[in-house]
Amino acid sequence: MKHEFSARVLTVAALVVAGLMPATAQQLAVSHTPNATTQAAPSTLMEPTGKAVARVNGSVLTDRDLQREMYILFPYAAQHNGQIPAEMEPQIRNGALQMIIFEELVYQEALRRQMTIAPAKMKSAEQDFRAQFSSPAEYQQFLVSQFNGSQKVLDEKIKRSLLIDAFLKIEVDAKSTVSVAEARAYYDKNPARFEYPESFAIQTISFLPPEKPTPDTLKEERKRAEEALKQAQATTNYEQFGMLAERVSEDDYRVMMGDHKSVARAKLAPHVVQALLAIKEGQITGIIQVEQALTIVRLNKHIPAGKAKFDDVKDTLRKELQQKKLNAVRAALDQRLHKTAKVEVL
Numbered sequence: 032m033k034h035e036f037s038a039r040v041l042t043v044a045a046l047v048v049a050g051l052m053p054a055t056a057q058q059l060a061v062s063h064t065p066n067a068t069t070q071a072a073p074s075t076l077m078e079p080t081g082k083a084v085a086r087v088n089g090s091v092l093t094d095r096d097l098q099r100e101m102y103i104l105f106p107y108a109a110q111h112n113g114q115i116p117a118e119m120e121p122q123i124r125n126g127a128l129q130m131i132i133f134e135e136l137v138y139q140e141a142l143r144r145q146m147t148i149a150p151a152k153m154k155s156a157e158q159d160f161r162a163q164f165s166s167p168a169e170y171q172q173f174l175v176s177q178f179n180g181s182q183k184v185l186d187e188k189i190k191r192s193l194l195i196d197a198f199l200k201i202e203v204d205a206k207s208t209v210s211v212a213e214a215r216a217y218y219d220k221n222p223a224r225f226e227y228p229e230s231f232a233i234q235t236i237s238f239l240p241p242e243k244p245t246p247d248t249l250k251e252e253r254k255r256a257e258e259a260l261k262q263a264q265a266t267t268n269y270e271q272f273g274m275l276a277e278r279v280s281e282d283d284y285r286v287m288m289g290d291h292k293s294v295a296r297a298k299l300a301p302h303v304v305q306a307l308l309a310i311k312e313g314q315i316t317g318i319i320q321v322e323q324a325l326t327i328v329r330l331n332k333h334i335p336a337g338k339a340k341f342d343d344v345k346d347t348l349r350k351e352l353q354q355k356k357l358n359a360v361r362a363a364l365d366q367r368l369h370k371t372a373k374v375e376v377l
Contacts, residue, residue, distance in 0.1 A: 100127035207357035234289040
């Protein structure tokens with residue numbers, strides 16, 4: 032299982048290389064300088080100053096750490112010129128703050144337990160980090176600008192990330208597994224959840240009425256629908272009908288080859304259901320008026336009501352239950368670590 036905070040160093044390196052984030056040493060990993068002084072200058076999302084935002088047992092977490100985490104929680108910032116939408120910023124900021132505090136608690140606990148990282152694993156992580164740069168020269172430039180050319184300092188940041196990941200594998204991943212038997216028990220206890228209604232997998236071609244209909248414009252609409260029906264009846268498969276829908280249909284489904292996927296019977300008008308029940312899979316209805324639109328429907332599959340088999344949902348269900356369990360185990364760990372820690376939000 033992957034944690035959202037796994038391999039932070041590697042993730043942030045990619046952001047720095049892409050030019051999204053201002054590059055600083057503290058953006059790659061949390062500073063561990065106890066009692067570090069804060070800067071008086073106000074910080075902004077795009078211009079972190081190194082100002083302290085929290086202390087965890089004396090170790091300072093800065094606005095650079097916070098910004099790094101915010102970008103990880105909102106990876107689409109690259110599509111917004113490095114900005115996070117104003118309405119989302121408070122929630123993302125709070126989530127990021129809680130995450131960097133949790134990471135620091137985990138890291139300190141890993142050190143307390145004297146956990147170590149095997150040399151081979153360190154070497155592999157260093158290679159993965161280097162691989163994100165386009166050339167050795169770019170990597171060296173990064174190392175000089177961010178760590179005064181010190182590979183040792185960078186290695187400590189990578190080691191921190193690996194220790195956090197290793198700790199969580201023991202305390203969260205290993206305690207969050209869900210067996211097939213457990214998934215089966217959930218499946219048996221919640222039968223209604225896996226039942227599905229009768230439905231129809233369909234594609235459509237629709238012609239929408241003019242804004243101000245007149246007898247002439249309605250007649251023209253009918254003429255276009257009749258011509259489309261002739262072309263639809265000449266199609267022989269999903270792709271051909273879909274291509275026709277893309278070309279002539281006027282509803283929003285045209286961009287998806289007219290495909291509505293599976294639609295429950297209860298969501299279809301009675302006369303549409305009647306038309307579908309009168310044809311076989313792969314066949315096409317005549318022109319049906321659905322509200323004000325003239326619609327041609329291709330029946331791809333008639334799906335009777337039923338219940339999904341356990342074997343068909345087993346893998347997805349296990350992942351869902353594991354994620355739910357993982358969240359609970361992680362929350363309990365967070366609470367446990369906080370009990371013996373001094374955490375100050377500044």
